[in-house]
Amino acid sequence: xxxxxxxxxxxxxxxxxxxxxxxxxxxxxxxxxxxxxxxxxxxxxxxxxxxxxxxxxxxxxxxxxxxxxxxxxxxxxxxxxxxxxxxxxxxxxxxxxxxxxxxxxxxxxxxxxxxxxxxxxxxxxxxxxxxxxxxxxxxxxxxxxxxxxxxxxxxxxxxxxxxxxxxxxxxxxxxxxxxxxxxxxxxxxxxxxxxxxxxxxxxxxxxxxxxxxxxxxxxxxxxxxxxxxxxxxxxxxxxxxxxxxxxxxxxxxxxxxxxxxxxxxxxxxxxxxxxxxxxxxxxxxxxxxxxxxxxxxxxxxxxxxxxxxxxxxxxxxxxxxx
Amino acid sequence: xxxxxxxxxxxxxxxxxxxxxxxxxxxxxxxxxxxxxxxxxxxxxxxxxxxxxxxxxxxxxxxxxxxxxxxxxxxxxxxxxxxxxxxxxxxxxxxxxxxxxxxxxxxxxxxxxxxxxxxxxxxxxxxxxxxxxxxxxxxxxxxxxxxxxxxxxxxxxxxxxxxxxxxxxxxxxxxxxxxxxxxxxxxxxxxxxxxxxxxxxxxxxxxxxxxxxxxxxxxxxxxxxxxxxxxxxxxxxxxxxxxxxxxxxxxxxxxxxxxxxxx
Numbered sequence: 001x002x003x004x005x006x007x008x009x010x011x012x013x014x015x016x017x018x019x020x021x022x023x024x025x026x027x028x029x030x031x032x033x034x035x036x037x038x039x040x041x042x043x044x045x046x047x048x049x050x051x052x053x054x055x056x057x058x059x060x061x062x063x064x065x066x067x068x069x070x071x072x073x074x075x076x077x078x079x080x081x082x083x084x085x086x087x088x089x090x091x092x093x094x095x096x097x098x099x100x101x102x103x104x105x106x107x108x109x110x111x112x113x114x115x116x117x118x119x120x121x122x123x124x125x126x127x128x129x130x131x132x133x134x135x136x137x138x139x140x141x142x143x144x145x146x147x148x149x150x151x152x153x154x155x156x157x158x159x160x161x162x163x164x165x166x167x168x169x170x171x172x173x174x175x176x177x178x179x180x181x182x183x184x185x186x187x188x189x190x191x192x193x194x195x196x197x198x199x200x201x202x203x204x205x206x207x208x209x210x211x212x213x214x215x216x217x218x219x220x221x222x223x224x225x226x227x228x229x230x231x232x233x234x235x236x237x238x239x240x241x242x243x244x245x246x247x248x249x250x251x252x253x254x255x256x257x258x259x260x261x262x263x264x265x266x267x268x269x270x271x272x273x274x275x276x277x278x279x280x281x282x283x284x285x286x287x288x289x290x291x292x293x294x295x296x297x298x299x300x301x302x303x304x305x306x307x308x309x310x311x312x313x314x315x316x317x318x319x320x321x322x
Numbered sequence: 323x324x325x326x327x328x329x330x331x332x333x334x335x336x337x338x339x340x341x342x343x344x345x346x347x348x349x350x351x352x353x354x355x356x357x358x359x360x361x362x363x364x365x366x367x368x369x370x371x372x373x374x375x376x377x378x379x380x381x382x383x384x385x386x387x388x389x390x391x392x393x394x395x396x397x398x399x400x401x402x403x404x405x406x407x408x409x410x411x412x413x414x415x416x417x418x419x420x421x422x423x424x425x426x427x428x429x430x431x432x433x434x435x436x437x438x439x440x441x442x443x444x445x446x447x448x449x450x451x452x453x454x455x456x457x458x459x460x461x462x463x464x465x466x467x468x469x470x471x472x473x474x475x476x477x478x479x480x481x482x483x484x485x486x487x488x489x490x491x492x493x494x495x496x497x498x499x500x501x502x503x504x505x506x507x508x509x510x511x512x513x514x515x516x517x518x519x520x521x522x523x524x525x526x527x528x529x530x531x532x533x534x535x536x537x538x539x540x541x542x543x544x545x546x547x548x549x550x551x552x553x554x555x556x557x558x559x560x561x562x563x564x565x566x567x568x569x570x571x572x573x574x575x576x577x578x579x580x581x582x583x584x585x
Contacts, residue, residue: 017484074490075453075463100483104465107453111419116544119448132548137446141339142348145548184462185492188478192486199484205584228585239502246468246503247482252335253359253444254502261584272335278553282582284574285559299559300577302570312571317585320575 002151005031005038006091008082009054010101011047012073012192018159018202019097021057025165026124026157027095028058033126036092039063041085043078045071048175055171057164062173069180072190073101076183079108084179086113091152093131095124098156099201106156116148118155122258122279131155139252139275159202160258161279198231200250205230205261208250208277209238212266212287212306216243220310221265227317233257233277235267251276265306269294286310323378323472325368326432327402328425328439328452330358331386331393335444346547357393360440363500366507368438369401371472379403381432385413385424391523398518399510405523406432412528415540418446422454423538427531429459436477437497441466452499462492466501 007027009020024040031038040059042051044066051064063085069077082105086094094109096102098120110117118133122143125132131153137144148154200206207225209218209232218232225232234244236251250257252272262280266287267273274297277283285298286306295301302309333339334354342349357365365382372378380402384390387409394405408424416424429437437459439452449465456463468487469480478491482501492498510518528534536542562577564570578585 072488075465079457100466100481103449104453104463107450108457108463110450111422111454111457114419114544116417116419117450118545119450135447136553137550138333138339138348139335139444139447140553142341143551143553145551147546147548149544149546184496185464185490187488188491189489190486192483192488202484246501249502256447261578261582271338275335282578282584283556283559284578290561295559295561297556297559299556299582300574301559301561302574303561304567304570308567309571312567313574315568316571316575320579320585 002090002092004036004089004091005034005093005095006086006089006152007038007040007095009040009042010097010099011042011044011050014046014050016050016053017097017099019099019102021164022159022162023095023097023157024054024057024059026162028165028167030093030124030126034092037061039089039091041065041082043070043081048173051173052171055169056166058167058169059171060169062171063176064173065176065178067178067180070178072187074183074185074187075104075108076185077180078105079112080181081178082109083112085176086152094152094154096156098158102156106154110154113152114150115152115154116150118146118148120158121155122158122161124155124157136256136279139272140256140278141275158258160204198229200231200233200248200255200257203231203257203259206233206250206257206259206277207263207265208233208235208267209265210235210267211237213238213243218244220307224310224314224317227314227321230259235273236270264294264298265310267294268292269297323371323375324433324435325371325378325380326429326434326437327361327364327368327380327382327397328437328455329361329365329382329384329393329397330440330443331355331384331390332358332443332445335359341550341552345549348550355389355392357396358440358443360442360444360500362507363504364438364440365397365400365402366505367470367500370505371436381406383425383428383432384408385421394523395518396510398521398523399514400508401514404521407523407525408531409525410528412535412539415543416538417543417545418448418450419454419544420538420542422451422458424528424531424533425451425455426458427533428526429455431531435494436472437495439497439499441499441501452497456497462496463498464490464492464496465499467498468501468503470498
C-alpha cells in the first residue's frame, strides 16, 4: 500500500535552491492533511551535512544519496537513483520542484514509473486519496484542475509560488546507498553564477522592459532591479530587436514568471506577454500610452515616460533603504 | 544522418482561449492552428544539421487529429523530407504518457540518430512528451538546448539552467528539446510550399504501429482534467497621478510598501 509523501529537495553545488524549501514545505502540508509521513530526499556529492537544514521546513525524515556520480545533475543517473528510492519507499505522493532540473527529471521519472505527473503546479490539494493539482495551461490563460491517478501521484511545483513554512522539526538524516548505474550523458562544463543573479522564474521582483525601451540600454531597469533584489525581464519585442537575450523573455512562448511584484516598463501588454506575467501578485505598468492594454492588467499604472519615472522610483526606493 | 522532429499543432498564441461547456476542454472553433513555436526551432535545427552534414533526412512525426496535416505540410515546405501522422479516434483524450507511447511505437519503424522536440507545447505546457519518448526508446535526453554540435557519434548540447548554462554531451542516438535562441526558423518559400505537396506524408492508425487503445487512450490516462477555469480577474487598478514625477514615484513606492507590502 502506497504511503506517505516523498519530496526531492534540489541542491546545486552544496546549496539548496529556494524551490527545495518550497517543495519540502508543501510536502509537509500534504503529509499533515493525509496524516502520513513526509520523507525528503537529497541527492548530490558531499551533501550529507547540509541535509539536516530541511528540518526547518518540516522534514522529519531525510534520506541522503551521496555519490560522486551525483555531483552534477544528469537525467540518466538521477532518474536511476530516484526511481530506486521511489520503488523502495512506495510513496503515495511524489513532489519535485519544476525548476529546469525538475522539469527534466520529473518527466523522465514519470515515464519510467508509469506515473501521472502534473507539471508546473501552482496549487495542490488532496481529495480523499487523490491528489488534485492546479496547473496553468496556454501560458497561464487557463487554469486546469487535474486529478492524478495511480501511484505515485507526481507533481512538479512551480518555483516561487508555494509558501515556505517554518516548522522546526528534529530531522532524522539517513544516508542511503545508491546505485547510479551507467549514464549516457555527461556534464562537460558548467557556467553558473549562482550568487550573481536571481533567475527570472525564481525572482520575487521583476523589472521588465519592452519596445518602449527604444534600445539595448536597460541600465535604468537594471539599477532598480538590483536595488530591489530582483531580476530584469523583457518582452518579446525587446528580445526580437536583439536588445536583450532570449533567456530574459517573459511570455507564453518564453518564461512564465510569478513574482510578488512585476514592473512593466514600456511594455504594451500583448496577450502572450500577459500570459507570462499574469500570475504576478502585484503589477505596476509604466507606459507613455494611456491606451496600452497592460494598464488593464496592472494594479498600479503610471502614464509617463519610463526614462523619467523609473529613475524617480529608484530615487524613492533609495531613500527608503536609507 | 537521420533526423526526426516531434511536432505538435497548437492554437496560435494570439488566440483568446475559450472554455467549453463541459468545462474540461477548450473550444476549438475559430482557432488558428500553427506549429508549436518551440517545434519550429526543432524543424529549423534539424534542417540545419542536415545541411551542415551535407546529407540526411528530416522526418516530421506527429500524433494528432487530421488537421495536423497542415502543420506537417508547413514543416515539409520549410524543407523537411517526409511526414508521418498518427491519427486515430481512440487517441482523443490521451494524456502525455499515452501520446509518448504512440510516438515511441511509431519510431520503431523510423530510423533516427537525433530526435528533436520542442521543450514544451504552448497549449498544455507539459514538458512531458519528449522526455517520455526518450525513456521509452531508452535513449539519452537533454532539455532546453540553445546550441548543439554533433561529432564522433556524440552530441554536445548547451542548455540553460537557473543562473547560467551547462554543457552536456550525449551519446547518439539521442533526443534534445529546444530553447529560445537555438535558431531563427526560416519561412517556407513558395517553391518550398509547392515541393511540399509532393513529399510523402504517411497517415497511420494505432493498428498500423502495433498498438491498441489500451495503454494509450483516454482510459489509460493518469492525469485527468476535472475542471478548467480562468485565472481570477485582477481588480481594476489605479492610475497614479501627480504634479511632478517625484510625487508620482513617491506615491507608488508608498503604495508598494504600505498597501501591497512588496518592498
